[in-house]
C-alpha cells in the first residue's frame with residue numbers, strides 16, 4: 001500500500017488527542033540563527049517516528065529539544081498533554097533514553113558501564129543479574145565477552161548497542177535514537193530493529209537506513225529546519 005502523505009497541519013489534527021509527544025509550531029533559534037521553524041507533529045504511545053533530511057536540517061535538534069537541551073523560542077511542546085517546562089522535562093528524561101552517535105559510557109569496563117546507573121539511589125536494589133545482562137546483550141547481538149572489555153576499546157556501533165542495553169536494563173520506554181544502525185553489519189542491525197519493534201516502545205529517531213525507515217510508522221522530512229513532509233506508513 002502506498003504511504004499516506006499528509007500536510008503537517010492535517011496530520012496534527014488526526015492524533016492530537018492521543019499523542020504522547022506533540023510539537024505545536026515549535027521554533028528554535030540559537031544566537032539569532034533559526035534552527036527549527038514552526039515544527040508540528042505528534043507521536044502516539046508505541047509509534048516509531050523517523051526524521052530524515054540533509055545534514056544540518058535540524059534532525060538531532062528535534063530530539064534534543066524534547067530533552068530540554070534547546071530553548072523553544074516560539075510554539076509549545078506537550079508531553080503526555082502537559083506543556084514541556086522545567087518540571088515536566090524531568091519526566092521526559094526519566095522515561096527517555098537518548099542514544100547519540102558516540103555515546104559516553106562513563107566507566108572503565110563495559111560491565112561497569114552497564115551497572116553504573118544502579119549505583120544511584122533511584123535504581124539501587126534493581127541491579128540486573130548476570131543472566132539478565134547476558135540476555136540483553138544477546139538481544140543486541142553482543143557477545144558476553146564484551147562485559148570485560150574496556151569501553152575505550154569498543155567500536156562506535158558497539159558503544160551504541162551498549163547504551164541501548166543499559167536503557168533496556170533501566171526499563172526505558174521512550175527512545176530517542178540518532179543513527180543507531182548506520183555503523184552496523186546486517187545481523188547486528190536486524191537485532192536492533194527487532195528490539196525496537198517492541199510495541200510498548202515509543203521511538204523518535206534520526207536515520208537514513210531504508211530498512212529502519214520502512215519499519216517506522218511516521219517518516220518526517222526536514223528541510224532547512226522546516227517540516228516539509230510527513231509520510232504515514234500505515235502500520236498503525
Ligand SMILES: Nc1ncnc2c1ncn2[C@@H]1O[C@H](COP(=O)(O)OP(=O)(O)OP(=O)(O)O)[C@@H](O)[C@H]1O
Nearest residue numbers: 030033035053054055056057058059060061062206
Ligand atoms: N548549539 C548550537 N549553536 C549553533 N548552531 C547550532 C547549535 N546546535 C545546532 N546548530 C546548527 O543547527 C543546524 C541543525 O543541526 P542538527 O545537528 O540538528 O542537524 P542534523 O540534521 O541532525 O545534522 P547531521 O545529519 O549532520 O547530524 C546546523 O546548522 C547546526 O550547525
